[in-house]
Amino acid sequence: MDAPNPNNEKVGTLREELEQLQKENEALRLMLEVMTRKYRLLHEAYLRESNSDFPTICRGFTRFDLHEQFPDKSLRPEVQVSAASSSQVFVKTDPRDESLIVKDGFQWRKYGQKVTKNNPSPRAYFKCSMAPGCPVKKKVQRCLDDKAFLMATYEGQHNHDVDPTIGQSLSSPGSSATAIISATTPTSESCVPVNPFRPSITLDLNLSGSNHENSNSDNCDDKRIEDCVAAMTKDPDFTAALAAAVARSIVEQPKPPTP
DNA sequence: CGGTTTTGACCCGCGC
């Protein structure tokens, strides 16, 4: 009569798995908080040690000046191309997508592709084709550590304007590419905004539920970090990515020499 | 048909 319901067994198993995942999630959240505290300490130490100000380009990252330039999020490009002499942009893409296309508001013509020694993923070479004689080139290659990321290296300065239609396409809801991290070689020129395409790489964490209210005060950095931590720990994509990274770091740890 | 992509060949700088 009261035969054991196989569904009950399944529910129990799933519940156990869920509890296990919740524990792992909590552990990862704690790890993230520790990392955040360490970052804060390092940041404060750096500020104490450095006699001069951060370069403008660096302050730009912490102050999220993208939100100053693009108050309307619907018009905010996720990637801004630097006009600095050389800069790097990391763009998150669908790892299943084999193409090496980084939509950044400019039109590019591919002129070469190479497999480099240290990275099995091919590196693609592009020239800007929006204007004749534009000297800007870019190299695009998948990150060795995480194939979901494309690393684009820009060289040169554009001698023309950006196509706004291409730039806006970046912020379309269906766009899968998101600029996550960027870096540039700071030049004296890069700190001086000279035109709308001034040398500035900006950052949009694009966090679900995060408060991106702009603030001009550096004192807000701590509050912002806490907000980011809270938002990130609520983001299932982030926790999954972090879990993968932790797992990878564990796997890649050098094994102790066997006796 | 014109612009773009592909891909093998070539060039050049660097380390040994």
Add this chain to the structure above:
DNA sequence: GCGCGGGTCAAAACCG
């Protein structure tokens, strides 16, 4: 000088 690796060229293929 030689080999290696990264960057570019250019002809053919492809595409709208």
